[in-house]
Amino acid sequence: xxxxxxxxxxxxxxxxxNLVLNCSFTDSAIYNLQWFRQDPGKGLTSLLLIQSSQRExxxxxxxxSLDKSSGRSTLYIAASQxxxxxxxxxxxxxxxxxxxxxxxxxxLIVHP
Amino acid sequence: DVKVTQSSRYLVKRTGxxxxxxxxxxxxHENMFWYRQDPGLGLRLIYFSYDVxxxxxxxxxxxxxVSREKKERFSLILESASxxxxxxxxxxxxxxxxxxxxxxxxxxxEGSRLTVL
Numbered sequence: 001x002x003x004x005x006x007x008x009x010x011x012x013x014x015x016x017x018n019l020v021l022n023c024s025f026t027d028s029a030i031y032n033l034q035w036f037r038q039d040p041g042k043g044l045t046s047l048l049l050i051q052s053s054q055r056e057x058x059x060x061x062x063x064x065s066l067d068k069s070s071g072r073s074t075l076y077i078a079a080s081q082x083x084x085x086x087x088x089x090x091x092x093x094x095x096x097x098x099x100x101x102x103x104x105x106x107x108l109i110v111h112p
Numbered sequence: 113d114v115k116v117t118q119s120s121r122y123l124v125k126r127t128g129x130x131x132x133x134x135x136x137x138x139x140x141h142e143n144m145f146w147y148r149q150d151p152g153l154g155l156r157l158i159y160f161s162y163d164v165x166x167x168x169x170x171x172x173x174x175x176x177x178v179s180r181e182k183k184e185r186f187s188l189i190l191e192s193a194s195x196x197x198x199x200x201x202x203x204x205x206x207x208x209x210x211x212x213x214x215x216x217x218x219x220x221x222e223g224s225r226l227t228v229l
Contacts, residue, residue, distance in 0.1 A: 031209055031210075031216065032209060032215070032216050032217075034217065034218055036220075041200075041223070041225065042222060042223060043116075043118075043202055043220040043221050043222045043223045044202070044204075044220040045220070046217060046218065046219060046220075049215060049216075049217045051215070089155075091218065093209050093216050096210075098143055098160065098162050098208070098209075098210070099145075099157060099160055099170070100218060102154060102155045103154075104154045105154070
């Protein structure tokens with residue numbers, strides 16, 4: 001059974017820092033991995049989707065990488081801003097299943 | 113843009129009431145999901161549907177049922193609401209990633225915060 005772990009669970013940093021959030025998974029037979037952002041009391045917003053054949057995806061200050069063989073993905077946030085404060089979740093779709101497996105998320109606070 | 117719309121952002125219901133949570137997506141997605149989210153417990157899958165009239169139980173289906181009569185609409189039903197069903201409910205949809213040309217990207221609605229008194 002696929003298991004997804006996100007480390008750290010919480011992170012507090014000053015504005016301007018470059019950040020790395022980690023997502024690891026136990027079964028490397030995935031067909032995609034997706035990063036989401038969730039603001040308090042809201043739904044999840046899709047940030048980046050990486051297919052199993054891809055190594056990375058970029059959107060603005062965000063860059064997500066995927067290393068299937070080691071079961072890891074990282075979300076890199078450049079020049080963090082207070083508006084980046086949110087919970088970041090990763091989800092993995094594993095071969096043969098319709099149902100994604102979610103990590104518990106990393107709660108990020110960027111203070112001015 | 114893909115849009116997943118949940119009918120109510122906030123609901124307050126009494127114990128024993130029947131509750132309907134509606135979800136509509138506008139991108140012809142095959143898959144639709146209902147999750148609940150509680151502090152410290154993460155996202156938990158209640159039910160999943162991969163086609164019209166098809167449904168599968170998730171991790172916590174007890175006390176819930178679902179209906180998918182049309183492809184775009186997936187309804188979550190609480191037959192007799194209880195206080196332990198107070199939660200944030202999230203609907204999501206995606207294409208079928210098992211089909212090669214689909215991405216399988218998952219999209220969520222804004223969530224429905226249900227309080228049962």
